[in-house]
Amino acid sequence: MLFKTVNELTILNLPYPRMESKLNSEESHNTTIMEFALVGFSDIPNLQWILFGIFFVIYLIILLGNSIIILITRIDSTLQNPMYFFLGNFSFLEICYVTTTVPRMLRDIWTQKGNISFLACAAQTCFVFIFGGAECLLLTAMAYDRYVAICNPLNYPLVMNHKVCIQLVAGSWISGIPVEIGQMWQIFSLSFCGSNRINNFFCDIPQILKLTCGETLVNQMVVYIFTVLFLMVPFLLIVASYGKIISNILKLSSAKGRAKAFSTCSSHLTVVVLFYGTAAINYLQPKSNKSERLGKLLSLFYTVLTPVMNPVIYTLRNKDVFMALKKLLPNY
Template identity: 70%
Template structure:
């Protein structure tokens, strides 16, 4: 029960993260491509609705995958070489045929990981096209800086999550799985505040001073 609960929360928060990153990409798209309409399109009500939709949409995905995984027979060892109850290590412990479960994982990854990722790519395609139309170099630099932090987080999070859930059982070694799981559960969330504050001029000045001191 404890393992299933942990898996359910991890999957729910993971799906919500994917959808929140997609909502943030839409926010960047409106800010750069339709700046005059931004206060009207991205008002407080719309932002709250996007956040609630991201959180609520993650719940059925997490519960559905967890119930399906734990409906498998587990007749051998109940010890896994992993930091937490994630899908790949739990599937390794199953005694029965896990083919249908792996297909379900692939489908869930496509719906909750790849589709939002494609929407983000489309948003940034339009964003880049609009940025390139800006005549002044300072304007282009300012527009790129608006998106840079979010883009870094997207690449790090989606890259590690895709590697994990698009090869859930046989193709991924235990050591690789453990290392990748550290990235999208601990390392990237820890870096998020740092990445998003890099646009702050005071933070950048303090960081440059720190680097210059370390290099002396």
């Protein structure tokens, strides 16, 4: 006679192996998962050390590049305005955001193990979405700043005063915290059974929901609602802001003025397209059309590649930041 659950074996005082994780769904329908296994890039074993080197260098570039932006926006007198106040905060946010995923990914590649405890997985997911939501809102605040600067320049110092800037940044950081904590509590309170394999390099909600027992339609709808709230609504506000901005730029009589205005906005718009585009495809794509390999690639874009491109975009495409960087590095 075959007993399938630990409880049945315990009642009959039969020995059973200690297991923290149940990998075989056929043998663990009624058991509780205590840890998850992040698949990461283990499906390409021949490239493990190459990938480790690439991601390690990328992480260092993110830390160094964004730290330099934070430094120059703090010490350079020409960058003491709302636009660069937001940029410095955005760079700090990027460092926090990428640190929730890349160090764990590097550790998994190095050890060739992807085990992550239940609580660590929940914490990582929560921080990824808190920082991701803050990034969406901060990008919206930056778009509003550009809108006021270009469409209402005479009132810009009054509208975007230091108090307002602090309120916008604080709101961006804080607004999503209670929402995301509540969402994580709801998801990780579900019953998990069967396979514990997450086909990604970090704990992401779409893959986690696949491991739950029973119907998850309500939870999936909640994910969609919060995605629309923190991703699509800010994106539409940014699009509306830039619609007004472009309309005003085209009305400028000076070609030099138009070029300068476009140059000021193009860096921010590039980051917006990269971040929102990949994140929206990953979270709003119908479940039936989702490819796990594509989802992993898209996750890589908005969690790793966008943060590494942020300092490059803002230093190469922004003349003021580039000049401040040259002053910081006199032998450059």
